[in-house]
Amino acid sequence: MKYRVKYGVFALLAVGLFAFSSCQEEPLTGTVLAEPESMTELDLWIDTVYRQSYNIRVQYKWDEADTDHGHDIVPPKLELVQPFLKVVKKVWGEPYVEVSSIGDEFLRQYSFRELKLIGSGSWQNTSVTLGLAEGGYKITLYTVNDFDLEAGVPRNALQQFFQTMHHEFGHILNQRKKYDEQFKNISGGYVASWTSFADTTALQRGFVSAYSMSGDGEDFVEILAHYVCRTAEEWEELLAPLPPYTAERLLMYEESRRMIDEKLQVVRSYMQDSYGVDIDQLRDAILRNIDEVANGDLE
């Protein structure tokens, strides 16, 4: 099994619909979603673990609305769905529950309402969509069929995938509560042609990835996702200057690091002030759970 992202450029698409802002402070409590008509063993498990606990509906079967006339995508393999969902819960949901002062209520109040699983990636030339966040209520995760979790998935592949998941959830949080508008002025430099930049170039310009350069919304969640899915050492490694170490380049890296740190501080404050979540505690919980999954403990 190959983990697709390592092959090259990938795109994380998020549709930012802020129309929900007027009702964003209204928490959704209770199980507002209807029960499915007929349930298999898997459906019953999903109902208990996702719907009743977190008020999240999971769609793993192909639906008529899924037909994508621009891309070939396929449904997930049935046998991979439950292990995948266990790991999503463990590496995405449980860390938030653990570090939030309101526990389970965090996800019941702030989570998306629908999680859709797609088996393949959604390819477009040389880029592939791995995740999609829509309107504050729905996340679509692709490439589920690449994750035979019971057979074992390497730690770095899990880190990369859950970076996508936390990126998309960052959009959901932003769609509920807006971050400080000054964020976008810290580095500026957002461009439509971000695909023509290498990640290494972005790192010299105040961004953690080339995709961060596509807009301040992506920049914000890229910083969050890259930070919480890396150890402190890995974060430093990501931001460390690359040779040649000329005085000019080192100055550029220094300025870049200053901007990233400043943006990280905005992210940190936003998560703490808006949601009561300490991103360092969140990172510890996520990485601990990734390690457990990599060691075969999916529960």
Place this chain on the structure above:
Amino acid sequence: MKKKLFYITGVCALLALQTACSPQFEDLFDKSASERLEEAMDDAESVLTAADKGWAMGYFPNTETRGYVLFAKFNTDGTVTLTDYNNGGLSSTSTYSMNTSQGPVLNFDTYSEVLGRYTDPGTWLGGSTGNAGDFEFVIFSVNEDEVILKGKKYHAKVVLRKITGDGDQETLWRQHYDACEVRFLSLFSNVVDPLLKVGNVFHYTLTTPMTRVFTMFPYGSTNPEEATNLSFVATVDGIDFSSELEVGNGVSCRSFVYNAAENALVSQENADVKIVIPDVYDYFLGLSVEHLATVDRVSGTFATAFASLAAGFVERYEDRQVLESVGFSRMRDGRFAFMLKTARASAMYAIPVHVEDGIFVIDAFDAQNMQADDMDDNGALFYTNVPAVKDMLVALPGAYTLQNNGAFLLNEIEMTSVVNAENKLNLSR
């Protein structure tokens, strides 16, 4: 205020008038559209699950790609087992459902390893969006023995035919698959390109049959830009195209069954449309590439005839013109020609011919203005100077049979003696 009241009264009057004038339509159907749709889905599901030995599924990923015979068993618990003997007998069980996005739709709604081969973009590194295969199908028609579907995105027709018979399902499926392959090979291997005709008029030369995607030339055309592709799948008794082929005057065809008496594939939609192995001269008049028969590629009485022809050249020219090969081609001006190659010239000598009463007859030619040039009618002199040339042309359509020397290589053809008095090609069916 009065003005407002006037307007309100006017609008009310118009509405009342409209209501009064509304024509009364009688319902065309007893039930509403949604009720009929529900019924259609229930019917389809009942028929699909009722086949206890399952279905043979003539699957096309899309209309450009060859067809594959797959097998499906639909179960009442919402699961479906698919098997693919094209892929080492791979079998997988997933789920299916019905929905109503474009009328009733059959939807393989969790991943099937079998369909995944044709639909999954996989780990792919550039060039397209994926494998361009459908796993959602609009249900076109439902009969007890046959269900016709159409791919929702890529629009290929997919026909499910009920498997019947005694024996276990796997054996019946394997037998059915083998029968389709036997039929395919008997129809198209070691055979010159077939022609599609409507009535007595030839419409297309169907080249590259062994790829299961015909490259169709309008009959007599040599222009690649006029060629179109049409994929097909082998069935037990013939072939199905991936989509309807329009052949003019509102006549279309898709499903063909082999008729032994006629030695033809006959359209089930219109019996006038047939795919036939042509008579020799029809074949050569429709060809688009050059065919050669060299001395080492002839056998039987044709070898004798070839030897007679060679002897005729020796008699007339001694060692100045030694015959090496004969063949058929188009000349630059589009005329059809019998070709001769001798050791003296690197080029071919062409004898332009046409068909009259079922035999090749030489075209009129101008003996005074012949050019010593390839593809001119410079071979016509041989026709007059070597009597054996005329003998061969007269005998050719009725006396000899052709066999191509490889499934994909039609540039050289072996000629063997005739085994069929009706001028048919020997096809070893």
